[in-house]
Amino acid sequence: MLKDITLGQFFPGDTIVHRLDPRTKLLAVLLYIVALFQAKGWVGYGLVLLVTALCMAMSHISPKNIFKGMKPMLFIIVLTALLNIFYTAGTPILPGWIVTWEGIDRAVKMILRIVLLITGTFLLTYTTSPMALTDGMEVLLGPMKKIGVPVHEMTLMMSMALRFIPTLIEETDKIMSAQKARGADFESGNLIQRAKALLPILVPLFVSSFRRADELAVAMESRCYHGGSGRTRMKQLRMERRDWIALALSVLFLAAVIVLRRLGL
Amino acid sequence: MNAIIRFENVHHTYSEEAHESLSGIDLSIEEGTFVAVLGHNGSGKSTLAKHMNAILTPTQGKVFVSDLDTSLEENILEIRRTVGMVFQNPDNQIVANVVEDDVAFAPENLGIPSDEIRRRVDEALRQVGMSEFKLHAPHLLSGGQKQRIAIAGVVAMEPRVIVLDEPTAMLDPQGRREVISTITRLCREKGLTVVLITHHMEECVGADRLIVMSNGRIVADGTPVEVFSQVELMDREGLSVPETTRLLYELGLPTDVLDVESCAEEIARAFR
Amino acid sequence: MSEIIVESLSHVYSVGTPFQKTAIENISLRIPQGQFVGLLGHTGSGKSTFVQHLNALLAPTSGKVLVGGTDINRDKKARRDVKWQVGLVFQYPEYQLFEETVFADIAFGPKNMGLKKEEIEERVREAAGFVGVEEDLFQRSPLELSGGQKRRVAIAGVIAMRPGVLILDEPTAGLDPAGCRQIMDNIRQYRAGTGATVIIVSHNMDDAARLTERLIVFDHGHVAMDGSPEEIFSQPEKLISIGLAVPQSTALAMALREKGLDLDGAVFTHEQLIAAVRKLKEVGAC
Numbered sequence: 001m002l003k004d005i006t007l008g009q010f011f012p013g014d015t016i017v018h019r020l021d022p023r024t025k026l027l028a029v030l031l032y033i034v035a036l037f038q039a040k041g042w043v044g045y046g047l048v049l050l051v052t053a054l055c056m057a058m059s060h061i062s063p064k065n066i067f068k069g070m071k072p073m074l075f076i077i078v079l080t081a082l083l084n085i086f087y088t089a090g091t092p093i094l095p096g097w098i099v100t101w102e103g104i105d106r107a108v109k110m111i112l113r114i115v116l117l118i119t120g121t122f123l124l125t126y127t128t129s130p131m132a133l134t135d136g137m138e139v140l141l142g143p144m145k146k147i148g149v150p151v152h153e154m155t156l157m158m159s160m161a162l163r164f165i166p167t168l169i170e171e172t173d174k175i176m177s178a179q180k181a182r183g184a185d186f187e188s189g190n191l192i193q194r195a196k197a198l199l200p201i202l203v204p205l206f207v208s209s210f211r212r213a214d215e216l217a218v219a220m221e222s223r224c225y226h227g228g229s230g231r232t233r234m235k236q237l238r239m240e241r242r243d244w245i246a247l248a249l250s251v252l253f254l255a256a257v258i259v260l261r262r263l264g265l
Numbered sequence: 266m267n268a269i270i271r272f273e274n275v276h277h278t279y280s281e282e283a284h285e286s287l288s289g290i291d292l293s294i295e296e297g298t299f300v301a302v303l304g305h306n307g308s309g310k311s312t313l314a315k316h317m318n319a320i321l322t323p324t325q326g327k328v329f330v331s332d333l334d335t336s337l338e339e340n341i342l343e344i345r346r347t348v349g350m351v352f353q354n355p356d357n358q359i360v361a362n363v364v365e366d367d368v369a370f371a372p373e374n375l376g377i378p379s380d381e382i383r384r385r386v387d388e389a390l391r392q393v394g395m396s397e398f399k400l401h402a403p404h405l406l407s408g409g410q411k412q413r414i415a416i417a418g419v420v421a422m423e424p425r426v427i428v429l430d431e432p433t434a435m436l437d438p439q440g441r442r443e444v445i446s447t448i449t450r451l452c453r454e455k456g457l458t459v460v461l462i463t464h465h466m467e468e469c470v471g472a473d474r475l476i477v478m479s480n481g482r483i484v485a486d487g488t489p490v491e492v493f494s495q496v497e498l499m500d501r502e503g504l505s506v507p508e509t510t511r512l513l514y515e516l517g518l519p520t521d522v523l524d525v526e527s528c529a530e531e532i533a534r535a536f537r
Numbered sequence: 538m539s540e541i542i543v544e545s546l547s548h549v550y551s552v553g554t555p556f557q558k559t560a561i562e563n564i565s566l567r568i569p570q571g572q573f574v575g576l577l578g579h580t581g582s583g584k585s586t587f588v589q590h591l592n593a594l595l596a597p598t599s600g601k602v603l604v605g606g607t608d609i610n611r612d613k614k615a616r617r618d619v620k621w622q623v624g625l626v627f628q629y630p631e632y633q634l635f636e637e638t639v640f641a642d643i644a645f646g647p648k649n650m651g652l653k654k655e656e657i658e659e660r661v662r663e664a665a666g667f668v669g670v671e672e673d674l675f676q677r678s679p680l681e682l683s684g685g686q687k688r689r690v691a692i693a694g695v696i697a698m699r700p701g702v703l704i705l706d707e708p709t710a711g712l713d714p715a716g717c718r719q720i721m722d723n724i725r726q727y728r729a730g731t732g733a734t735v736i737i738v739s740h741n742m743d744d745a746a747r748l749t750e751r752l753i754v755f756d757h758g759h760v761a762m763d764g765s766p767e768e769i770f771s772q773p774e775k776l777i778s779i780g781l782a783v784p785q786s787t788a789l790a791m792a793l794r795e796k797g798l799d800l801d802g803a804v805f806t807h808e809q810l811i812a813a814v815r816k817l818k819e820v821g822a823c
Contacts, residue, residue: 305713
């Protein structure tokens with residue numbers, strides 16, 4: 001059950017999107033997000049939608065996988081849409097109705113915005129291995145080391161966390177089964193009872209996570225880890241021609257969206 | 266032969282405990298040998314192992330790794346690249362999401378140039394027979410495979426010694442065989458010094474030297490045949506001896522062989 | 538009575554996805570009350586999936602499991618009630634300890650059963666007694682105990698439900714020889730004291746050979762062999778072809794027979810081997 005979570009999962013592949021440098025993809029997603037928030041009219045949204053669809057097609061990621069990952073956020077999406085539909089002033093769609101044309105317009109755009117935002121970031125995590133992603137981040141944030149931000153440590157922690165997610169999910173499954181075998185009941189009772197019922201899972205999970213962290217630290221030291229200084233990388237990031245082209249296109253895309261906004265489209 | 270690891274009257278007491286975990290260990294390990302250390306939980310065998318790459322340092326006495334004193338801070342990095350360590354739980358020593366990235370971790374820490382890391386990683390994976398898995402996610406591998414990845418991660422440092430602290434305790438028989446045959450090969454073919462800490466006596470049979478620990482002391486030290494022949498001692502320590510030794514012992518025959526084939530031979534000869 | 542009847546049981550994981558995998562297929566067997574059973578097979582043979590069906594942790598894809606004549610998957614209540622009747626101790630059970638005290642942790646199962654305070658206390662003491670956990674440990678945190686003690690506390694936590702069937706998945710994994718012997722003794726004691734059915738899932742052939750009265754060998758989701766240890770270990774070639782080891786004594790006996798020594802009967806424990814060889818010696822001496 002827990003294994004079905006696809007959030008933050010990587011789908012290995014060999015498309016042009018997969019091969020792009022992680023830094024390119026990170027920057028492109030950043031530009032994409034800015035563009036998404038700049039889009040105002042339907043033409044603007046249309047353009048963003050088109051570009052998103054194009055990227056999806058190029059990366060061979062099926063919409064099914066995106067929607068599967070979106071499920072946990074469905075509630076938020078629906079709630080936002082409802083709030084917008086019912087609380088936007090304007091012309092009612094029928095005389096006397098609370099629902100207005102403006103409300104529908106805003107709700108649809110809101111849904112589009114959230115869905116596109118999620119899709120964009122999923123495209124990034126689905127096509128980039130977590131290791132590459134954190135490597136890219138470490139380089140991009142590199143200048144911040146100068147002002148004392150522990151960039152290497154932060155990105156290392158992130159990649160470790162990603163490394164241990166599947167392990168912890170597996171462990172949670174096991175502990176849950178073991179407690180169920182002792183008659184633990186996770187399904188009935190009110191909210192407080194249910195929250196309390198989680199203790200038999202959370203406590204062992206915490207204890208084991210600390211033990212893991214401890215052992216991992218010793219194992220890392222044994223493998224000569226001594227901080228980020230003097231470290232080299234096996235896989236060095238290299239910007240290719242395709243990366244520069246992709247970045248140029250991303251900037252162009254943002255510019256286009258901004259122009260459309262100015263034109264009121 | 267020269268000693269790559271040397272213990273001189275080593276004592277160790279964990280800060281939160283009253284009794285000594287190691288009480289006066291004198292030991293030298295020759296380069297290129299396969300040494301097995303057998304003992305109960307709490308016999309001090311893991312503490313012994315952790316002294317070999319300066320995870321722990323003696324509360325009294327000295328440990329030298331290729332003549333470097335482990336208690337000196339400035340020696341630590343050199344000691345750790347000389348003595349690689351593999352631990353019990355395979356999950357808790359794999360740092361990366363992709364097998365080859367994990368194997369690259371130690372050489373990256375050592376500041377080795379990229380091309381050289383690539384070469385070492387490929388070579389290390391080949392030596393443990395995991396080349397075809399280099400792009401896999403570690404959490405989808407079997408226990409034995411994960412442990413071989415951990416060994417590759419150490420081999421990629423190009424150390425002179427590998428210390429394995431109960432590497433098979435959490436594995437099934439298949440995984441156990443994989444790990445033992447991998448380390449035996451590394452010792453025999455690459456000349457690596459191997460120190461195997463275990464409580465499975467069957468895993469010690471192929472070693473050059475077997476050390477038995479009890480209560481923080483070495484109680485037996487010799488070839489596996491010599492050590493297992495001391496059946497009373499092993500019984501007293503609550504450790505088992507191989508069925509072959511036990512049978513020869515109870516039949517009053519010389520206990521100078523360990524493998525099933527030679528043992529059967531010996532008994533058959535006695536009956537003729 | 539807790540007789541187990543399994544009828545054409547199959548389980549398929551992740552049905553309808555690319556990861557679909559048949560774990561066990563069409564298994565039918567009967568385990569009468571009080572039997573001491575060993576389940577053998579290597580990792581992925583389906584034995585762990587199988588035992589999780591015996592207390593309804595997993596629901597069959599097809600087929601039925603009856604315990605004491607009741608279909609344990611009949612409804613939600615049956616699925617929960619069977620947990621008291623069939624106690625399942627997972628591999629490395631010490632990782633599920635969570636309460637502040639040893640006592641509270643052992644009491645978790647009985648508390649879930651809705652028992653009265655006195656009854657719970659009695660059961661905790663009884664269970665702790667079976668596994669040799671001293672009462673002066675009751676108020677300690679389970680996290681402070683040694684590895685072997687933790688394991689025994691965890692087993693007590695299942696025993697305290699007084700299950701008529703006790704299933705243990707690799708109960709000795711990771712323990713040293715002394716720890717293994719102690720756990721196996723505890724289990725034997727529980728069985729002697731309660732007459733419960735005991736099912737042990739194990740890789741360890743020597744344990745399986747010495748303790749059980751019936752062995753069921755799993756291979757690729759099927760029951761490949763089912764019989765008494767004598768029957769199973771008299772076909773060592775078959776075990777080896779499945780990829781399982783035979784007990785050391787059996788391997789040695791095979792080698793001796795190959796050398797022309799005519800050992801009597803099935804050999805799978807050290808005592809049997811010694812006896813068989815000694816007998817040969819006497820005959821030879823005549």
